[in-house]
Amino acid sequence: MDLGYSTALLTDHYELTMVRAALHSGVAQRRAVFEVFARRLPPGRRYGVVTGTGRLLDALAAYTFDEAALEYLTSHGVLDEATATWAAGYRFTGNVWGYAEGECFFPGSPILVVEGTFAEAVVLETLVLSILNHDCAIAAAASRMATAAGDRPLIEMGSRRTHEEAAVAAARAAYVAGFATTSNLAAGRRYGLPTAGTAAHAFTLLHDGERNAFAAQLAALGPDTTLLVDTYDVPRAVRTAVDLAGPALGAVRIDSGDLGAVAREVREQLDSLGAPGTRIVVTGDLDEYGIAALAAAPVNGYGVGTSLVTGSGAPTASLVYKLVARADSAAPGSPLRPVAKRSVGKPSRGGRKAALRRRNSHGTATAEVVTLGEPAPAPNDRVLLRPLVRNGEIVGREPLAAARDRHAAALRELPPTARQLSAGDPAVPTEFLGRP
Amino acid sequence: MDLGYSTALLTDHYELTMVRAALHSGVAQRRAVFEVFARRLPPGRRYGVVTGTGRLLDALAAYTFDEAALEYLTSHGVLDEATATWAAGYRFTGNVWGYAEGECFFPGSPILVVEGTFAEAVVLETLVLSILNHDCAIAAAASRMATAAGDRPLIEMGSRRTHEEAAVAAARAAYVAGFATTSNLAAGRRYGLPTAGTAAHAFTLLHDGERNAFAAQLAALGPDTTLLVDTYDVPRAVRTAVDLAGPALGAVRIDSGDLGAVAREVREQLDSLGAPGTRIVVTGDLDEYGIAALAAAPVNGYGVGTSLVTGSGAPTASLVYKLVARADSAAPGSPLRPVAKRSVGKPSRGGRKAALRRRNSHGTATAEVVTLGEPAPAPNDRVLLRPLVRNGEIVGREPLAAARDRHAAALRELPPTARQLSAGDPAVPTEFLGRP
Known part of the structure; x- marks a missing residue:
């Protein structure tokens, strides 16, 4: 480039x-x-x-x-x-x-x-x-988060917590390490990364009532969007969301509270409302440990911000x-x-050095071999x-x-x-x- | 701009x-x-x-x-x-x-x-x-470092430990918070910051012996330069430095070891060699606590890198x-x-809010007052x-x-x-x- x-x-x-x-x-x-x-x-x-x-x-x-x-x-x-x-x-x-x-x-x-x-x-x-x-x-932090998340997709959304150009590089590094998408549009354009986004509390607060806000988002972006349900009262918001979008609703996002407990309640509610295909995305100061702690919770995706762009410590x-x-x-x-x-x-x-990844007959790495001069690699x-x-x-x-x-x-x-x-x-x- | x-x-x-x-x-x-x-x-x-x-x-x-x-x-x-x-x-x-x-x-x-x-x-x-x-x-980290350093100048030298553009912004922020100079040339050009630098160990290692390296640096940059004295043996390097530059030698830099102890030895040596005006600059993983711990040591300036650009935690x-x-x-x-x-x-x-810094009659701040609507400032x-x-x-x-x-x-x-x-x-x- x-x-x-x-x-x-x-x-x-x-x-x-x-x-x-x-x-x-x-x-x-x-x-x-x-x-x-x-x-x-x-x-x-x-x-x-x-x-x-x-x-x-x-x-x-x-x-x-x-x-x-x-x-x-x-x-x-x-x-x-x-x-x-x-x-x-x-x-x-x-x-x-x-x-x-x-x-x-x-x-x-x-x-x-x-x-x-x-x-x-x-x-x-x-x-x-x-x-x-x-x-x-x-990338080192992102890789651990990806391991913790398993098959569930990770959205990189830390741009606001780091220098504006570091944010673009961070999105790229997170993608290399296994993140699915980024919120950063410059990273989308510059590196061809898939971008994603939901909505902020400000969007709900701007409208005259949560119902109007959800209706506006659904009308503009279609039912496969992600509605933010914790601006006022989560159960009411979930009811409104499914009422408006029906079972085709893409996802709901939870950004506060005990994420595991709230996710379980929301999952039950979505299922009982006939929206078993609606996904649950959680955000809010997650790091690799927070992600791992939610492994048993009915969560379909994680948004990660601060801890990603700051290398999680x-x-x-x-x-x-x-x-x-x-x-x-x-x-x-x-x-x-x-x-x-x-x-x-x-x-x-x-x-001057060279390096080999030594592997056993099962293909598992056993040592990082750093040699002076040309290395003599074994077959594996x-x-x-x-x-x-x-x-x-x-x-x-x-x-x-x-x-x-x-x-x-x-x-x-x-x-x-x-x-x-x-x-x-x-x-x-x-x-x-x-x-x- | x-x-x-x-x-x-x-x-x-x-x-x-x-x-x-x-x-x-x-x-x-x-x-x-x-x-x-x-x-x-x-x-x-x-x-x-x-x-x-x-x-x-x-x-x-x-x-x-x-x-x-x-x-x-x-x-x-x-x-x-x-x-x-x-x-x-x-x-x-x-x-x-x-x-x-x-x-x-x-x-x-x-x-x-x-x-x-x-x-x-x-x-x-x-x-x-x-x-x-x-x-x-x-800036918050830099300000604490500046307080810890007192009247001694701080050199910002963290560019290599953060994103290349974040580095430029970090140099600017550090300057606002009291740093004297930066090593970052883009920050020098973009924001008019004073830049400074010494030499790396690589420069000494490149030459055939430390004496040749010091002589080269003095010849090119003049005696008011800073010679790095810990590549091999500090006392020998200090002797060589003063031998070559005389009492006009600007400064020596120490980048390893127990900085306080080494600084005291070097100060004594410089004084005994007739170079009481030669300054001592210390570097090497310093943060505000490390700087404060050297307050009683005969140190004339600090170079700060990693801890500055990472906000010291x-x-x-x-x-x-x-x-x-x-x-x-x-x-x-x-x-x-x-x-x-x-x-x-x-x-x-x-x-919508406004804000006042409440101050007593001595001009000392006593509260941060955040008001809804227009504030009513008291005289101080x-x-x-x-x-x-x-x-x-x-x-x-x-x-x-x-x-x-x-x-x-x-x-x-x-x-x-x-x-x-x-x-x-x-x-x-x-x-x-x-x-x-």
Whole structure:
């Protein structure tokens, strides 16, 4: 997708001043490898979900410095003349490999590998992490909610609880992780997601009485709509709804009270009124635990807002972008040498890595194997890194449905503990093979 | 600011289908008043911070449906012909009042009041809440961090931990709440914020030895730069830094370890090396508590990332947009009638409201007074709502510096408990006067 705007300034000041200093010292063109990984998952989580890859490729294609950006950067002393010249000609010419979108990941999984000159690769750090940290955080929460919901559809409706553009990305991430629809129209248009909606209390309050409001909605949108029944008195509203729409009424929505108890009463009432096909949708501060708690209630769908767009307690995925190898000179063919810092409490492993999902003969994942150098996959192993960008050319684009299908398959492949909502260790251990 | 793109689809599906049904039933043009307020503050927080107003006014000005949006909405069955015609001519023509940007708020504070026809006002719900819920959440966290930091400057550097556009808005919100600078270049350009940066470990690892890296940075950026000293061995790095830069060295940054202990050692070392003017900047998972814990350490500035952009535990501000009054007919002059739903556990107060900050003779705030109808301010009271949009014309734009100054003043006016980091009740009680 052509974004139609430059993403070059969606970065940190220091990325460009580092390029400036590296150009000055003559090392900017050294070949370098950066890796994106998480040192740990959020507390208690069993797996992470790679999401945002498609957005990242679009953002990378739009990473060029236009006149206005260059003028800003030079007039504010961020770039000197040499760096401005470099920036004006910027176009990523390196290689990117990544875990495919929708794939699961674990602590240490090298979910993205960026290889290029130091200069061209380092400036992507902030943008790459912004996209992946946000989208992976949302998808990880969404995936747990989808597990909790089972076969019942989930509607993503959190746009109002997060930044207006984060909302669009959140809808996309939720869809990859198994949500059925979103309320966000920009996400519908931009990514082809199915959109859905019901009505707000304001719509009922606007009309002279609930009956008029329901009649208006039914007349305009047809009987297969969802009527909001908790503005005043639920049993009365349900009676009115079926009275007006008959058994063809699509659904009713409950947004307050003890959702399980109210749903049971409403189900009984709908059945007794001859509307057994009318569905019940519940909303109102649901998270994966709230959804799971309603598994035995007669609920047909869930709308999820705040907890989805805030990552259900983990609003960012803790992914980092680290230099793991670089050449000793800018000469072509100069070999890559592993590098790592020695910070306390922040383990870093130098050297370029590959990764396999080790699986037993039943196809169940048993380990995340991270290797230095080329891996040696056993027959059941899956190789996890695939090319996304080759010599600057984007080769990793795919339909969003592929990522959604992949996530479902990747999750099925994990041992059953992965799908427990309770806090615990990662579903499979990460094994690091080889020493730099 | 002209955004240069349409914001009309940054909304929920149901906003437009509600308009469609209301057009059908003939009530879409009834005069309506919506209010934005928070039922409660995040647990333990003493006050909220209004932020995002300027962004909201820009987004409102860009809220028009272009051809492509209309085509998407009609072809996907969201709009019928009548609603598409309405949308094609959409331009907000109503009035908006709000708490000024930077102002503090409390539970029930009507921080934004939107008056217009139901149709023109309801479609703004999602966008208004996205902007305010995000920006207010960030500013509330930033304000506490600024209090904890006292006179020491705070650098916002969280871009990589949040959605790439949320990052720009977060930098803006943090500035309003007292941060000194941001690392985000797009925020620097878009909002005129001062930007700042140091260097990453990758820059040191790229060079053949730390001495070469430091020399490169000093040569390119001058001695008043900030050298990152914890890639290998801190005391050796500090020695190298002063050896190369002399006493003119601007600052060193510490990003790992026990920041207080390391800062004390580095301060001693810098002083003993004759560099008493070299500042110490600390970074690394700091939040308001971490900042406060370093108050006695010889630290000159803090860089804050993750906790800032995730609202330090409260990533969204829980603001809602509720219909509180509407006319009985679309006829001009039809009086507004208070409305409210009767949901369990979600208190709503019908009727259009005004608000005052009640202050004692020392100028200290003692209550948030929310009144139905026009308020009667006592001599020390401050009227809180001011016009932002008048008959569709935006009248509330102001320089960002005004919001920043206002926040500092609004915070000073609150009782001292407001500035405690410990969990507690709102700093002043909200008093509701009058009954609808």
